[in-house]
Amino acid sequence: MSRLTEDNVRLAKEIIGRYPKPRSATIPLLHLAQEQDGYVTNDAMAHIGDLVGATSAEVFGTASFYEMFKFEPVGKYLLNICGTMSCALLGAEELMHHAEGRLGIKMGSTTDDGLITLERAECQAACTEAPCLQVNYRYRYRMTTQDLDSLIDDLTAGKLTEEIPAHGTVAVVRQHIPVDRGVGAVPPESVTQNPEWLDGKAAL
Amino acid sequence: MTGGTWQHAPGFYEGDRPRIVTSRFQYEDSYTLERYLATDGYKGLRAALSRPSTEVHEEVRTATVLGRGGAGFPAGNKWGLTPQGVWPRYLVVNGDESEPGTYKDRLLMERDPHQLIEGCLIASYAAGLSQCFLYVRGEMALAQERIAAALNEAYAAGYVGKNILGSRFSLDIVLHWGAGAYVVGEETALIESLEGNRGMPRLKPPYFPAAVGLYGQPTIVNNVETLANLPWLMNNGAAAYTAIGTATSPGTRMVAVSGHVNRPGVYEIINGTTTFRDLLYGDEFCKGIRDGNELKAFVPGGGSAPWFTADQLDLPFEASQVGPAGSMLGSGAIMVMDSTTDIPRAALTLTRFYAHESCGKCTPCREGGTWLERILSRVVDGKGTDADLEQIFEVGESICPGSFPHASNEKLGIAAVPFPYRMNTICFVGPSAYAPVHSALTLFRSEFDARVTKRNRIPVTAVGQ
């Protein structure tokens, strides 16, 4: 159970600064918390509430609405196998059964060594590459049961640690707005007149 | 291989069709600023900024750039709906692509992020928007990375931020990302989510985003593909744009064809004229049904759309024709089922999706969607009764009163019920849970009858009477 680290608080403040209202940063900060601990702890939610000006209950209400946030530890690798139509038409169920058999666990559970969590996922916007899956939100396309086996082999052998960060980290590149270039966010109520370029003249 | 690398090469470049939004996909490094600048990058922005914003807006209006997010509302007109003299106004880019079958926005974000950024800049300039939020679906790691990198490059190079290109035009573009909830793609839910709340749609009226949106301010919500059209439009003009396609559906649009075709893929096709037959059987597209099988049915516009069969193959990508035929073009997603398809099971995969993705706000969707899923899976498992099949229509009636749209079918001798439907729900998720099972039951009743045992239901009496 941990609150956000000092570094992450600094990052959090940078993120909050981009929005006209702090609360808009809630979801990005929840991701930050999950990146830090692998899942979203109660302390982190309370901390985020303090940072964005919401009660813990409100933060939890938001967090629990979204699929990606986990409230207890999951495997290092989250294996999301898509089960929606296009993938289902091309053997998703078979993939899932194979995965369950190979790992000896049911969908929605984690291997004893805490390495892999299996989940049935909904459409991943890769329908033309069906059947597909994601490992910590990195895609694998046109999966056969053999592909799945070799993927699990690689994960177990630690071959993919470079390519795929442990669960919690989604994007590894972050946006940074340079102070000298950024316009800066202001609360809506303090904006009173229209942007100056709307004066019917060209901006350039 | 982590997504995003090259796998669509075949489809894209066969046939010399105009490429408005996918022109750079041929390059490995299409997502870099360097490549972008080398291929007319940010020229459209310069062109726009050297004209009064009102003219730019007018140009987009005359081009009738149809919304690509599903509703198909012309962007230029939408921008005009913001109330006069209310500031600030925001642009929210809808990159939450999660409609079953839909796969195009992610490609545009991964492969050509600068094109999208330029589109955001042009739109914000034209409509007088003070800040732009680029909402990317949470599960799309690569898209988030590519956009973050592109934004960092663009800020450094002076294309985004203060005094863009040294002009009087300034704009921040903020990368925002979700956390997994389909309904957040609905524009008012998108705004709730962006405000840090549960992504539950707001009732319209009074919440048409253009009037009352983010933080209660006028807000334009546009789809990624819609905005990606703008740089080309600025470079080539409305005339060139409307010269492609038809008057009511100008330009091109991206379509993902998945399922039982020989060459599934994402194709940029000419709007309005291309037919479903071209797309499914054409050599420059999908090259026919797999293993030479028969086409059984296809979903023409994303998982929410009522199904079509071979009878509708010759319809063009034209809303004014697809609607009366009983379905919609939606988000440019076609899912193809061949003769081997287990129809009830296929319908279940979609109904389950919408039941699972219900936000839970309104009763018919929250309770009805799950109920439909429960009944349907019982039927699929062979545990259903004929009464269950009737009950599906009963539950459907509580979600969407009146007759539900469906296609005509010669063999069955049924006529089409035109789109759209009436609904008791706040948004379209509830009805979408019903659409697939309704289509399946209407067009392939025999497959259900074969699955169920004839039994008369025993009603369960309510509230301790």
Place this chain on the structure above:
Amino acid sequence: MTTIDPGTTDAQDTPPVDPNAVSITINGRTVAARKGEFIIAAADRVDEYIPRFCYHPRMSSVGMCRQCMVEVEGPRGPMMVVSCMTPVADGQVVRTDTPQVKRAQEGMIELLLANHPLDCPVCDKGGECPLQDQAFSHGAGESRFVEEKRHYEKPIPISELVFLDRERCILCDRCTRFADEVAGDPLISFTQRGNNTQVMTFPDEPFASYFSGNTVQICPVGALTAQPYRFKARPWDLEQRESTCTTCSVGCRTVVQSSRDELLRYQGVDSDPVNWGWLCDRGRFNFQSTNSEDRLITPQVKSGDSFSATTWSEAMETVARTIRLASPGSVAIIGGARGTNEDAYMWATLADAAGITMRDAQLDDGLPASIFSYPQATIDSTCASGTVILIAPDFKEEMPVMYLRLRDAVQKKRIRIIEISSHETGLTKHAWRSVRSEPGTSAASIAALGADAEIAAQLASGPVTIVAGRANLAESASFTMAAVDAAMKIAPSSTVLPVLRRGNVRGAMTLGLAPRNGLDTAAILEASANGRVECLILLGADPLSDVADADLARRGIAGAKFVVAVDTFLSPSAAHADIVLPAAAYGEKDGTTMNLEGRVTSVAQKITPRGTSRADWMIAAELLSTLGHDTGIATLADVQKHMAKNVVGYGSTTTSVAIRRDGVVVSVAIPAESTSIAPGVAPRNSYEFRLDVGRKLYDRAIGTLTSPSLENLAGTSHVIIHSLDLDRVGAAEGANVRVSNSHSSLVLPVRASDSVPRGTAVIPFNQVGADVRELIRHGESVNDVRIESM
């Protein structure tokens, strides 16, 4: 002179012609409506009932349950719309009775029942349940849902007072909306999604809101239940009467419900000028004290140092004899604020007849009667005035529903609050300006405000209301009066809303229990301490617990030759009495009461008084006749006739029979005594801290101590100082420190808060643990203490 506030007379029944009036038809009937109003509200006014679950007239619409769908004629034929969110429009044609509508309503009911446990027979709500009722009236009467229902752990406590059964919940968002929108305590929220959506608190963070009981009342099913009422009764066994809560002087309207002559529940009633249907949890649940086993049920007479039961007639004889034999001017009455107007009037009549001049309904914790001589404001006028200057106690703690009204007015941008206080209050975060001012300096701080151009402009921009009450019991009332005068100087045409806290204190003072010749409670106790009080009558008053100067109270009670206590419980003070007379409690007597704004409303008897206890007015009436005065008063109606005749400002409109729900505002001229002008404030000497003592909603008051559900909610005594002061004292947060002055020395845990100005020490009143009153002296206009780490 009488002024009956126009806003509260017949005004509601005939609204003034509305510029944006529109006309619509509902099921063929023409209905007058107002622009912006929703169809469902217009329909309610003409009793065209549209079923609904999530809609609540005092909260914003969300249109979630979809039960209220109706048909509206549109350009493309009839459309189904949610009537709770569709505004009326002129010429709109609405139908609530078509087959379409009926089908939708039945469909919605069936879907809502799909996952509902249908455990109505064992549900508190069964019999008064909107879901159950509408299932009968608008349902198909059968469910075809044969699947497994949702299952959750059965009722879980989400606070000390409220239980949640998620299986029964239909997710109407009423409780969560109330917590967020109305109470401003968003401690419960929807969690999860879709079919798994459920209302929950944050793990291990209870729904600790002073208003939690309201969520139970507005829950349309039995999902939220109140601990004090669970399984107590079936609604059809309940009898009820409309009444007024007298826990504090807001005067919220309630229904008092009982079964088999036992009080079982209060529910809020929507009185537009007062409480809008809301109650605070203390007011809602402290009826339990009426049922308490510890109630006094027979007159008691002291023999030696123990009591023995006696008869009323003997008790009366003894009291009458004592009064008769007492030397002139040596009889005193303290209290009367807890009773009805009728009680107060009869005791004042007795006092006049027996020449008792020493009388005071307040316990040295309020303001002099001269506060009533300013132009008076009402709750509504306050919540509508452009600016509100707060020189008052923490409303959230002392008058919670007043806090709701002010918070609402701020949220709706109707008022701007300028708060002058020596520490942060519940309203601070809603205040436009909040000025911290050390005890004794509020007048100066206010004068300074006048100099601020922005504030001056705000004050000039519209009507101003000064809300004035005693915020600090360790500071002389004259400072508050001086602050009011200072505010009057910077905003001369202001009206004043006096916030005297005790239930019917304004009524009691109005009806003759206000001090004469400056002989207030403090003076009476001082006189008594000096042996000049031969008979001290305590009218439901407990100086030993309530008077801020504990020493003065002790000396006063000890010094009185003979003490008569009229009370419902044997309070610490009553324990020192020579005669104890058992009084009827709230819910056991009829009459009227007067709230802080002077609004007279009815209080209702619902059960027979415990034992031989009787209403205070009867006791007074009987004493009068025992003393040989023939008043000819035998019934409550007689009392009210006399009041109407003899009290200037009281009319026949003010009898419990005549007044309707919202009551009438009367303003009665009270012989105003000249206010003692504020003494200058001595600079703080070696004593580094100035005391600031305010109340908390839950304290050791007898009414809460004898209500099992509230008994344990009082906090523990502690002292709060600025964090820099904490460093200076050299104590750690939470550590015990010694708080002392020449009078006494206490050991208290210390907390740091930068919301407290440096040099000020905030100690809550009457909490569990060391008693701050030991440090307070009435004689000192402000009270200073030294704080040392140990």
